[in-house]
Amino acid sequence: MIAILTDSHSLAQIIARVVGAQRKHADLYESDEYCITWVAGRIVDLAPPAAYGRARLTPDLIPLIPEPFKLGIRQEMTARGMTTDPTAVRQLHIVDDMFARCRSIIAATEAGAEGEITFRWLYAYLGYTKPVQRLWLSALTDEAVREGMTHLRDSRDGDALYAYADTRAKADWIMRVNASHALANAAGMGRNALGRLMTPTLAVIYARYRENKAFTHAARWQLAMTLREGEALRRFRYAGRIGSRKTADSLYSRCTRCGQVRITSVEHRTAYQAPPRLYDLTSLQKVCGERFGISAARTLAAAQSLYRKQLITYPQTESRYITQEVMATVPQLLERLFRQEPFASMRVHIDPKRLSHRSVDQAKVAGHHALLPTGQQPAGDLTQVEQKVYESIIMRTIEAFAPRCRKEVSLVEATVDGLQFRSRSVHVLQPGWRAVCSHEDDTEQDETDDPDVGFSPEETMPFGGISLGTGHTMPEPLYSEATLLTAMQTAGIAAAAERARIIEALFERGYIERSGKTIIPSERGLQLYDMVRDLLIADREQAQRWEQALAQIGRRERSAEGVWQDFVVFTRQVTDQIAALRSMPWPKM
Incomplete structure (x- = not known):
């Protein structure tokens, strides 16, 4: 028999379904070939100082550097102080019994540093030497598990990851x-x-x-004028820095005395705003915090839950890129997403034959690729936080593969009595990815929906108004x-x-x-x-x-x-x- 150990009940259920382990007992699944159980995280951990006879470290005993370190069953805080966790004891007995009956073991704990020490510390604590293979998953779908079971890794492939996590x-x-x-x-x-x-x-x-x-606030001044062309208005700002109130008043008076503006240059160019990259965990946490007020810890918990529910890929990733191999599956993934009612209307923003490749870079994928939805339909059991996190991941996925946003940038320069003023405006011509899910933080500075004013070089005109604004420098928030x-x-x-x-x-x-x-x-x-x-x-x-x-x-x-x-x-x-x-x-x- 082959023993399979996971660190979540949901993954144990999926593996049992894939490998045909249909006999369900209280804490494990069995077939003639496989036996599967799970643990609740790291149930074997580094032992506390008391295990070394040092419940209290007096100055002469510091630093305590164990050689070697001892492992022990997980502790928990109770009214009586730290005691051995009874759940960890029970799960350890189940694992010990399963390992004793098997001929080999598959480590199916989380595919990362934490999963590596969860399994290896437990395995070392129990003292087994049976052969081990590693099931490495980036998603918990039946398809991903089936593929993983077909291509099990040699446990030695994870030696460097374990050394990192252990140290x-x-x-x-x-x-x-x-x-x-x-x-x-x-x-x-x-x-x-x-x-x-x-x-x-x-x-x-x-x-x-x-x-x-x-922080000490410092005063600052901004000189600005408005030019009118028919019903259209355009605001210009003084290009220099104004260091004192006296200088500001002098410049203001100089402009009002002159009254005439000469356009010195007009430039129009096309610019593109690239689609955002896919999420890694930190960028997902940041967006959910800024837009929804969801804490980083709650975002991580929701992402972990979505992963266990087979709705997203491995969430604890530090990469915002995918490989070319994964990119080949994206058209089919997008098609599955568009079949889900909330996202069906997004289909018009995607050209499946011209998907953006900005998030594709093999060299920047180490361990796990960027967060992606799996395309599975939610079962209707998502919490409010999970729903927001799930929708954020899907919207970002669609945005990431949508076309660039095309804009026209206009830069106009003018002089008043030799003083230089500048005006910059940005008009969106084709929204591209920004049509998927418009957010205020996607908007570029100087972006406007107002009609552009048609100025010509060397044109002169009176200004429509001039203002002297005051403000203060601000500290970092x-x-x-x-x-x-x-x-x-x-x-x-x-x-x-x-x-x-x-x-x-x-x-x-x-x-x-x-x-x-x-x-x-x-x-x-x-x-x-x-x-x-x-x-x-x-x-x-x-x-x-x-x-x-x-x-x-x-x-x-x-x-x-x-x-x-x-x-x-x-x-x-x-x-x-x-x-x-x-x-x-x-x-x-």
Whole structure:
């Protein structure tokens, strides 16, 4: 018999249907050839400090660097403290019994880093040495599972991915455990937590907050005039910078005294706005946050649910591209989408013989391609959030393969008493992809529906009006979840699926709060930030360098052992810095 282990009940059901395992028991499916069961995520994890006889880490015991690390059954927080999760114990017994009866194993956990350590840690904890193959899926449709079962991978193909995930998890463990205990010892702040990625993220949020509040507004002036041609009006702006009120008043007076405008150049050109690329997880989370106010964590949860319901491809992707092989299936996919009632009217915007290839790039697909719908019809059981996420993915898919938006850009330059003014306008000639789903953020600056005014070079005329506007420079805005996700991605902080969990952890710890869509700091978080802001653990550039080093393990560019030894040295430096805080007076939190 062949044992198949998944990390979701829904996938176990699909595999059972595909392979004909029709005998259903309480926690598994069976046939004469296969036995299939599932676990609820990572039920075997890195053991806590207590497993090493170190329930509390005093200064002389820090840093704790286990050699080797111990694995243990997942723990959960209860009223009595941390205890072994009974669900994990029960599932482990079922898996152990299934593995004992089989001749070989198929690892069908999530096709990514998390799925790799979910299976391998469990397999190592149980101590089996039976042969293992890997089922690697980018979608959970029957067709995808059937194809995957026909082309099972050698488990050794995932060795580099496992080394990356394993080293990453252990690095997170030693930094979280040692830094948090070091802070408790140094400042008596035992209810606080520091982390390899959480603390740099906190620093990103709070640095922006402090910059925003310390910003000094500076006055600015804008000189503008309006020209009329028949009933049409066109607004021109002064091309120079105005540095003072005195200069602004002088320029205004100079224009009003002259009263005449000379057109110096008129340029019309055709421009194109390319269709947007397909979503990766972060761009999906950003759009759902900005348009619908859905948090990054809820967007991820909805996407995971849609994936399990066979409606979209693997959601935790960091690529916005697909391969040429996947592109070959897109015409059929679009046809299936257009058969669904809400999207039937979108057919007119697509030319199946001239699909955009902007999202096609084999070199930019590592692991999983961009998010796509599968074309399956929803069963009518979607939540409101799932429906919005699902429709967003479908609309983006149709947009991504639609034609370019064609525009005419007009640039007119004029002078008043030698002062140069410019006017730019953009008119949409053929909306192309923008006809699919019009959003305000698709609109280009200076885009207008007003008729263009026909000016000619060297033409002179009086201006219809002139105005002197005043304003102030503005600080960079405080982060929303959407803009924070972008900042984390730009800074190289965390993998796509982790970013939402880090943000939620900061909320749960009480370090940040929501004010509408804006993230604001809490008093508790400000105190922690002020304490660690100059330390290595809060350095976003250090976080980025470690993310890059860990990623090199997955690409087989560096050895896991080499990166690990370097990180151990770094952890000692971090805990030494935190220990030095002991001599400073800090408020109790």
